Amino acid sequence: MQRTAVRWGLLALFADGPKYGYQLRTEFDARTGGSWAVNVGQIYTTLDRLARDGDVAPVGTNEDGWDMFAITEQGRRALESWYVTPITETDRPRSELAIKLAMAAVDPHVDIALVVQKQRTESMRQMRDYTDLRQRADADDDLTWTLLLDHLIFGLESEIRWLDHAEATTLRRRHDRPPTGPRLVATEQPMPERAQR
Missing domain, CATH: 1.10.10.10 (Winged helix-like DNA-binding domain superfamily/Winged helix DNA-binding domain)
Known part of the structure; x- marks a missing residue:
């Protein structure tokens, strides 16, 4: 693609x-x-x-x-x-985020609220950065650049709504079927460089 x-x-x-x-x-x-x-x-x-x-x-x-x-x-x-x-x-590229949440949602040992919150925080940070760039853009800036910024901002808004939906749906279903065994939680240790994006 x-x-x-x-x-x-x-x-x-x-x-x-x-x-x-x-x-x-x-x-x-x-x-x-x-x-x-x-x-x-x-x-x-x-x-x-x-x-x-x-x-x-x-x-x-x-x-x-x-x-x-x-x-x-x-x-x-x-x-x-x-x-x-x-x-x-x-034609659209596969989404690593969609795959990650789909896998985490069906694993009863993953703290889905923590996974979603970390992603939501990062998505909101990116959206603030793009919004700042868009606000600084003026009429003399390349139309292509401003349209790309708008696309990125709208995409992140949609992503955040989807994260809210995924979290609510997963937690509602888990409430009906509580997990058994130890729960996996995210650590604050840095990920290997290859996994960071």
Whole structure:
């Protein structure tokens, strides 16, 4: 999914004229407000694929000697089709949070209220940060950046509502069937670096 989104995002950048590889990275970063890190290698790999598939084509070099590419008619048609094709549930990435809560909810030894509270606190912190950024954005800021911030804020609002629902539903069901055995509780010890996100 991420690879596909980067492909379409890069192709969209060609709509206003020819570009070279590093310019694509700079513009992608600017349009997403740096919220989606894409390394240079991924940019050039994706650019090669776009050229291979006929969505962009080389158009010479600029005054600095950079190889320039432009969108083709095929690429323009593909981009127009992408814009009007809805994203379906199967296209969306799997949610680690949804999987974590689903597993914790059916494990009677997990303190679901603690798991939800820790996530709720983090989600609210993120929402405050994005809201602060959105409030500082003004009419001169890139529309793409402000729309992405709005998407992140609305997504976190929805996530917090879902967390409230998941907690209430799980606790209500557990009230009817109390757990047996020791209860697992979260510790304040740091998680391994790989698990932190």
